Amino acid sequence: MEYTNLGTTGLEVSRLCLGCMNFGTGQPWMIHDREQSRAVIDRALELGITFFDTANVYSRGESEAILGDALAAADRDRSELVVATKVFGPMHEGPNGRGLSRKHVLDQAEASLERLGTDYIDLYQIHRWDDETPIEETLSALDSLVEAGDVRYVGASTMPAWKFMKALSAADVDNYERFVSMQCEYNLVDRHEEANVLPLCADQGIGVIPWSPLAGGFLTGKYERDGGHDSGRAATDEFMQKRFTEENWTVLERVREIAAARDATPAQVSLAWLLHTDIVDAPIVGPRTIDHLEDDAGALEIDLSESDRERLEAPITPAWNPEIGDV
Structure with a gap:
């Protein structure tokens, strides 16, 4: 495994981040067997992955609990691990059940700490932008979590660049803890962020941890033009x-074609493209099996030439659709 710093921070993370959204029973296609989930996490640790990403909303806390139990059972040095989770989505019906108000952020941070079984969260991220809450209120809540020692760093996910810059500017003006990372959808066929938030991240020294690096399985090669596919998630x-x-x-x-020439898999070539992209720190892979995880890890061995990258990128001209940032 290779390691890098997250953005311009001193925080070292593995070049692959294990995404934990698949762990739980929130959707039929998720891993309902906790032992299977734990086996994937254990193998990730064996491969040298030290960076784990989840969210409170993933199966309404199940994912966090599964990750926390697995890491506790693994008995690894906590100082080597980077545990990331997120806040924003609905956690209960009724008032204050979602969003980025000070109340919801603080309540959910406490709940996440309990489910994860840890004394602190390394990277606490806002899952989306909250149009109903002033960003200064959210930043103040996150800042207090850092001051209390419950959170080490704060990050963000999926939003238009102008909103993200608004948050960075507010943090600078009011001396609040600044976002150090951005989670955004980014892969070889979803490159809209090149026309949105990625230039801002490069300018501001923000770490980039792409979600859906294999485009929901499209870049694994399991889909065909004729409609044939092999997927646990409906292709429709x-x-x-x-x-x-x-x-x-x-x-x-x-x-x-490039995978065949290198005796590699399409997934490995697709992940290697991200790993060769300077702005990217750690793609978030979400394998459902150990075989998939080991295949993903093989991307670190793939060396792409500049001509390979140009050939892969040529068919698409990135364009930003404002609606994407609000999904």
């Missing part, structure tokens, strides 16, 4: 259908 849902474009199929063809 909107999340996947938006990817079935001529440009994306062309990218996938080139991924397959």
Whole structure:
């Protein structure tokens, strides 16, 4: 495993981050067997992965609890591990059940700490932008968590660049803890963030940890133009259908050709492209099996030339759709 610093911080993270959204019973396609989830986490640790990302809303806390139990059982040095979670989504019906108010942020941080079984969260992230709460209120709450020692760093996820810059500016003006990282959808066929938040991250020294690095499985090569596929997630849902474009199929063809030439898998080539991208610190992989995890880890061994990268990137011209930042 390779390691890098998150943005311009001194925090060292593994080049692959294990995403834990699949752990729990919130959706039929998730891993309902906790022992299977624990096995994936254990293997990640064996491979040298020290960076783990979850969220309170993933299966309404189940994912956090599964991760916390697995890390406790593994008995690893806590100082080597980087545990990240998120806040924003609905956790209960009724008032104050969601959002980024001071009340919800502080209540959910306490609940996440308990489920994770840890004394502190390394990276606490706002899952989305909250239009109902002043950003200064959210920043103040996050700042107090850092002051109390419950949180080490704060990060953000999925928003238009102008909103993210608004948050960074407010933190600078009011001397609040500054966001150090951005989670955004980024992969070979979803490159809209190149026209949105990624230039800002580069300018401001923000660490980038892309989610959906394999485009929901599209870049693994399991989908075909003729409609054939092998997936636990329906290929007819909107999340996947938006990817079935001529440009994306062309990218996938080139991924397959480069993979075949290197005796690699399409997933490894796709992840290697991200790992060769200067702005990216650690793609968030979400394997459901140990075999998938080991395949993902093989991306670290793939060396792409500049001509390979240009060939993979050529079919798509990145463009920003403002609606994307508000999903």
